[in-house]
Amino acid sequence: MSDRYYVPRQRTVVLRAVDFGVLFAPRYNRNRIVDGDASRRESPHDADHFQGCARDFCETNGSDRFEVQIIDNGRNATTQEGDANDQSARRQQILDWLTDYSGPLLRVVSFVCHGYRDGIQLGFSIRNAPRRAETDQLLDLLAQKCRPDLVIPIYACSTGSSGRGEEGGEGGFADYLRDGLCARGIVRCRIDAHTEVADAVACPHVRRFRGHNTTAGAEGGEWIVDPSEELFGDWRRALRETDLKYRYPLMSKIAVQAELLMPS
């Protein structure tokens, strides 16, 4: 791609900041994730699904601007026999990648993997103080390497819910990320996160946790399409059948709803 921009002389035109992003996906799953929802069994094929979805996201939004980073499971990763519970190796790979990254500031950082209310399979959680400190390392790096309007689509289960009865996922993993980013100056950030256990990319129960141009964060998030709305059926269908599932993180809520009301 040529990254040159054509503009006139003597005439005012709009230049919008260009999106660059990275999607992190796991290389391999073992058959059980103990470090999370212990009842959930996994198949190694899940990793193929996650990686395929991450690549489809890039293809949809500009493969010249978005890249996929495959994260190994940890020890003996080359033989695909890594310890599924070794979160530290995965976490470190992501932190290392961000540390070494020297390209344009990132607009999109996405995780395509298994998720839980308090964390994701790729090594970050807020379960206790030590885990939160590790996640804070991620937030520190994101604040250095990303634009103030950073978008984080978490294509994973449950991270948009706290499970403790709080409204709007307040206190959950996505809420923690949003508040942490705002506190670090990424005040226009936006995090899209699922509230249910479902397909990683086609789950329609999606909450958006937005920064409101203040370092104070906010209370919980809001539905992109409220499950109680009539439009929810169209939303569910569109996510299942079209590439909207890869486009909505970069769209406003109104634009998503307009697309559902005005399909081609």
Add this chain to the structure above:
Amino acid sequence: MPDHEVQQGECLSSIAHQHGIQDWRQLWEHPDNAELRTQRDPHILKPGDIVKIPDSTGPTFSGHSGERGDFRLTQAPPTELRLNLTDNFGEPYEQKEFRVEVGGETIDGRTDQNGQLRCQIPPDAETATVTLWYDSSTQHPDRKQVWELDLGYLDPVEEISGVQARLRNLGFPIDEINGELDERTQRALKLFQAESQIPITGEIDEATATQLAARHDTQEAEQ
């Protein structure tokens, strides 16, 4: 009166400069360019357009020998680069430090409260590099956005190449400005149409062209 066939990258101010005419408005307002005026914006011409170059653009005066007269020189307008810089939510980057490198010069400044960057550039400059700092160029020199610009290359919105260039400027994924309505362009059009809340066709229909021009080309008084 010779004809000048417009090449990619040219506009009225660069053509006027090329022909030694100080004020491009003299060229644009010449009666022989009346038809072109009805079709084009003087700063967004299409390659192949014909601009008539008058033999003389200077004003003529008649008078008697020995008569005195007062003459006032009018200054030709400078050639400017004007950009409204926004983030992807359309929020202006207001009061941000910028640097424009053009024609061997470096121009530092700050965007205004509407995120507008405005600076004078040489009329024959063909490229420029614009750098915008999100925070501070001294405290966080790496937190910046850089655009490499081709000046005068924007085609009219009626052309596919004009649509592609506008989509790219607005942040939509366009690999190549090739004048072809290819799959990538249609995909970018769909993204634009969804965001603009108009019917999603992937085609360059009237609603799309109108919306694209409205969002990209800021309406302003002729200068």
